[in-house]
Amino acid sequence: MTLAIRNALIFDGTGSEPSVGDVLIDADRIGAVGGVGPADEEIDGTGLAVAPGFIDVHTHDDFAALFHRDMTFKSRGGVTTCIVGNCGFGAAPWDAASVMAQSIHPKAEMPRYDGYAGYLAALEANPPGVNIGVLAGHGTIRMAVMGTERRAPTDVEMAEMHEIVVEALDAGVLGLSTGLIYEPGRHAQTEEIIELTSALQGTTALYASHMRNEAEDLLAAVRETIRIGAETGVPVQISHHKATGRANWGLVRESLALIDDARASGQVVNADQYPYTAGSTLLRAVMQNKMFDDEDGADGVVVASCAARPEWEGRSIADLAAEWEVEPVAAARRVVDEDGSTFVVIHSMCEPDVELVMAHPSTMVGSDGLPTLDARPHPRLYNTFARVLGLYSRERGVLSMAEAVRRMTGYSADTFGLVDRGYVRRGGFADLVVFDPAGVIDQGTFDDPNQYPIGIQHVFVNGVEVVRDDVPTGALPGRALRRVDT
Ligand code: ZN
Ligand code: CU
Secondary structure: OEEEEEEEEEOOOOOOOOEEEEEEEEOOEEEEEEOOOOOOEEEEOOOOEEEEOEEEOOEOOOOHHHHOOOOHHHHOOOEEEEEEOHHHOOOOOHHHHHHHHHHHOOOOOOOOOOHHHHHHHHHHHOOOOOEEEEEEEHHHHHHHHHOOOOOOOOHHHHHHHHHHHHHHHHHOOOEEEEEOOOOOHHHOOHHHHHHHHHHHOOOOOEEEEEOOOOOOOHHHHHHHHHHHHHHHOOOEEEOOOOOOOHHHOOOHHHHHHHHHHHHHOOOOEEEEEOOOOEEEEEHHHHHHOOOOOOHHHHHOEEEEEOOOOHHHOOOEHHHHHHHHOOOHHHHHHHHHHHOOOOEEEEEOOOHHHHHHHHHOOOEEEOOOEOOOOOOOOOOHHHHHHHHHHHHHHHHOOOOOHHHHHHOOOHHHHHHHOOOOOOOOOOOOEOOEEEEOOOOOEOOOOOOOOOOOOEOEEEEEEOOEEEEEOOEEOOOOOOOEEOOOOO
């Protein structure tokens, strides 16, 4: 079975300027690029672009891949591969992971599996619509071994955590992530992380971190991350690079310089970013890290999902505080007490910083979307890639479109070790997206976020069409992507 996409503007994922031609899909691979002979099926790509399927390097879709297998909230945005397990939240060990699964999917029943090998096997037994690459989550591992203890691990605990990391690596994970603002990852000292990350030596796996601080101590946090990479020789990935809080705007200029210095000395340091001036996280973590304490801050903190009290979704903490006639902090505490898994959207960044980080050569695109599909998730969940292409590239010229595509395809595949993906290249896997370069744009607002972007017509995963003429096909051709050490 072959399919030819004819006469489309081909962005090949390398960042070089696109050219018009044909792409042939032959079973699960790209059979030819350029001039292509007859095929069983044809798509007229005139006026459209074809690019490698987008790789979302920062997701929390570990369990959505099991519970919402169609994954249309991703594929309709052009995403063909999700990297799960970010911010220290991993899919195993099962008991600790199932607690986290509950916070995003309160109604779902978690299938039992054993370790990362079991998780990857579960994906293969019931494949989702997109490919899944997996990071092991330090927070989940620490929870399994030490609960929420606020201290360094004993030698025995260290050995146990190490053993879980090795199980994950043997199963084929692409790296280890930390979430150093979250419970219980925030109780880990640098030495603990260095010790566990050293298990990655000799593999192609990377260390990805939601750093200890993204506000006034951003630079210290970047230094810690770079140190972990330097001392272990493991490539590092700074998650959702940003400076949060008005007083800290502009600090990314210096954090980018730290990345430049480390790269100049030969270290592999990269970052990912979502293209918005608002973030989203657990309200509990916001409280624990004192990320707001005044009226001003509370205004920009809006309930995104609260399964226990869905009527609060869409309301700001300032607004709830006014209604309840209490201080914002007390209002936030009341929301957390009611539902400890409440997620909020936080308006806390500035546009110049977003653009500066995006333009920097270390940055790739990752949504950090939280798949709370029944609530009001941050619109980045669906729209991240279309927004980078439409708003930041086409409209604002922060990046050329060819370079924007590279930051969501080839660069990401190379960084995360995804073999034969990320490029429109003969012999590679046929993960492809056909989009309208003149019209692609994000949709959805913070008030009405559950919207798909426009201008993304066709999406193929391993040669199988998962979106056709804007409509999901229901196909489930995704694969579990295991690390290949070279
Ligand atoms: Zn994070
Ligand atoms: Cu995250």
